[in-house]
Amino acid sequence: ELILAVETSCDETSVAVIRGGKEILCNLVSSQIETHEKYGGVVPEIASRQHVESITLMIEQAVQEAGVTLEELSAIAVTQGPGLVGSLLVGVIAAKTLAMALDIPLIGTHHIAGHIYANQLVHELVYPCVALVVSGGHTELVVLEREGVFRIIGRTRDDAVGEAYDKVARALKFPYPGGPHVDRLAGEAEEEIELPRAWLEPDSYDFSFSGLKSAVLAAINQANMKGLTLDKGALARGFQNSVIEVLVTKALRAVHAEGAKQLLLCGGVAANKGLRTALAARCESEQVPLLVPPMSLCSDNAAMIGAAAHLKWKHAAFTSLDMKAEPSFSLEGWSVQS
Numbered sequence: 001e002l003i004l005a006v007e008t009s010c011d012e013t014s015v016a017v018i019r020g021g022k023e024i025l026c027n028l029v030s031s032q033i034e035t036h037e038k039y040g041g042v043v044p045e046i047a048s049r050q051h052v053e054s055i056t057l058m059i060e061q062a063v064q065e066a067g068v069t070l071e072e073l074s075a076i077a078v079t080q081g082p083g084l085v086g087s088l089l090v091g092v093i094a095a096k097t098l099a100m101a102l103d104i105p106l107i108g109t110h111h112i113a114g115h116i117y118a119n120q121l122v123h124e125l126v127y128p129c130v131a132l133v134v135s136g137g138h139t140e141l142v143v144l145e146r147e148g149v150f151r152i153i154g155r156t157r158d159d160a161v162g163e164a165y166d167k168v169a170r171a172l173k174f175p176y177p178g179g180p181h182v183d184r185l186a187g188e189a190e191e192e193i194e195l196p197r198a199w200l201e202p203d204s205y206d207f208s209f210s211g212l213k214s215a216v217l218a219a220i221n222q223a224n225m226k227g228l229t230l231d232k233g234a235l236a237r238g239f240q241n242s243v244i245e246v247l248v249t250k251a252l253r254a255v256h257a258e259g260a261k262q263l264l265l266c267g268g269v270a271a272n273k274g275l276r277t278a279l280a281a282r283c284e285s286e287q288v289p290l291l292v293p294p295m296s297l298c299s300d301n302a303a304m305i306g307a308a309a310h311l312k313w314k315h316a317a318f319t320s321l322d323m324k325a326e327p328s329f330s331l332e333g334w335s336v337q338s
């Protein structure tokens with residue numbers, strides 16, 4: 001089957017055409033980073049207006065680039081949530097209009113299921129598996145007992161990892177999104193400023209990053225007040241090492257406790273070099289197969305939405321045309337029923 005997928009949950013407009021849940025015929029991504037950079041973060045009103053400006057043309061281009069015709073499409077998939085409501089709405093309306101006009105099924109898709117199933121576009125998933133989801137809005141450990149069935153065993157109690165990265169980067173005067181800058185700085189640093197690790201309760205799979213972020217901000221303020229030069233690299237490295245150690249330790253504990261056959265890394269922060277390296281090393285020494293999508297499929301894109309939508313296609317679990325965008329959509333609730 002051919003699924004045309006649309007993703008507009010945040011600040012990337014993306015349209016993809018996917019065959020059989022696996023083969024990417026095209027995956028167009030238009031990022032708004034340049035627009036939001038001058039505001040230091042995503043401005044929701046501007047994001048939705050830009051989606052409106054690009055979506056129609058991008059759908060036309062995607063179909064053309066994929067070398068298919070609209071009549072050949074089997075279904076239209078769209079990110080239903082979670083995300084910014086104004087941004088989601090643009091994709092949802094475009095997808096509904098197309099599904100109605102072509103008289104084919106609509107598949108409202110979960111954004112985080114998309115991040116997880118980005119792995120399916122390049123790897124074979126084996127169940128049960130555990131996914132470590134690290135993105136701008138989420139930090140979660142998810143168990144997949146079977147295909148398309150999600151159980152969240154841990155989540156952040158405050159900031160998401162990507163959010164913490166962006167706030168730290170902003171305090172270090174890097175432009176939005178700052179995650180990659182902190183990653184680079186940490187990788188180049190020779191010194192490290194030791195920062196605390198938030199383990200929480202011994203048996204908990206939850207995360208907390210706001211204390212760590214506050215420790216970084218406090219160190220920056222202190223240096224400013226005393227007129228000292230701050231070793232940005234050492235601070236970035238201390239921050240990154242704290243984040244990575246907690247993520248890697250909890251993820252591996254979950255893999256063993258759940259008898260998982262694979263660990264999947266996904267979400268925008270999966271692009272972090274330090275995290276990829278540390279996770280790969282731990283997985284190798286503990287003989288856990290690690291799946292990581294290529295960089296282009298870590299950040300927001302519609303191909304991953306098409307891959308997740310394929311699960312619902314297989315069960316003919318389609319979405320009514322009167323569905324609404326869901327800014328806080330439940331991942332577990334989106335699981336396939338069977």
Ligand code: ATP
Pocket residue numbers: 009010082083111115134135136137138161162163165166177178179180183267268269271272273298299300
């Ligand atoms: P969500 O998927 O939770 O709805 P989102 O879609 O906004 O949130 P993504 O696009 O998946 O988030 O990821 C973007 C985040 O990833 C940003 O916070 C960005 O700083 C972070 N990020 C990207 N590359 C890196 C990196 N190399 N190191 C750390 N963080 C990074």
Ligand code: MG
Pocket residue numbers: 010011012136300
């Ligand atoms: Mg984004």
Ligand code: FE
Pocket residue numbers: 111115135136267268299300
């Ligand atoms: Fe995302």
